[in-house]
Amino acid sequence: MRLFAFCIILASLAAILLSVPAHAVQPDEVLEDPALEARARELSKDLRCLVCRNESIDESNADLARDLRLLVRERLVEGDSNEEVIDFVVDRYGEYVLLRPTTSGANWMLWAAGPIMLLIAGGMGFVYLRRREQAPRSAEAGLSEDERKRLQEILDE
The missing domain is CATH 1.10.8.640 (Cytochrome C biogenesis protein)
Structure with a gap:
């Protein structure tokens, strides 16, 4: 060993x-x-x-x-x-x-793209969760009388 x-x-x-x-x-x-x-x-x-x-x-x-x-x-x-x-x-x-590109000129967009996309994704996730939270909940309606009778018939068979 x-x-x-x-x-x-x-x-x-x-x-x-x-x-x-x-x-x-x-x-x-x-x-x-x-x-x-x-x-x-x-x-x-x-x-x-x-x-x-x-x-x-x-x-x-x-x-x-x-x-x-x-x-x-x-x-x-x-x-x-x-x-x-x-x-x-x-x-x-x-x-x-250059192994470490500069942050001047058009390169600033490349450097900023990652954090900007992260902020946009976080904002979209926040909006989605808020809308989902505020959406009216559909009342979970039970079965109607006709549906109950039909279900009972199916179960009895």
């Missing part, structure tokens, strides 16, 4: 360690300046791989992600600020490249 529990614990730890995202940055991409490399890693975490959809370019092994990582590092070496690098990549690839 102890061996079985040990194997379960060991398998769980292996699964946890294997599920940690691996960074796909290749050794030839790493900048010599540690400060610039740290900035590049931070920027790469916020940029979406256009091939893998919900992976950052820091985690993706796709060729396009590698090209974006190199582009970010190239811009940093040229002296761009973090905002300038992000703006350059967004201008080139569109706002979809």
Whole structure:
């Protein structure tokens, strides 16, 4: 029994360690300046791989992600600020490249749609319950005399 529990614990730890995202940055991409490399890693975490959809370019092994990582590092070496690098990549690839889209412009509708729909659904549910509560209750009429006689005939048969 102890061996079985040990194997379960060991398998769980292996699964946890294997599920940690691996960074796909290749050794030839790493900048010599540690400060610039740290900035590049931070920027790469916020940029979406256009091939893998919900992976950052820091985690993706796709060729396009590698090209974006190199582009970010190239811009940093040229002296761009973090905002300038992000703006350059967004201008080139569109706002979809951001893992956390901005809330400005037309995106505010996307951010607000969920809470607005929740409020509308809650209001509709409230109105439905109020109307149902206030609806006149139909009197549960018993059987008429003819219906009772017919029921008795059916039961007697």
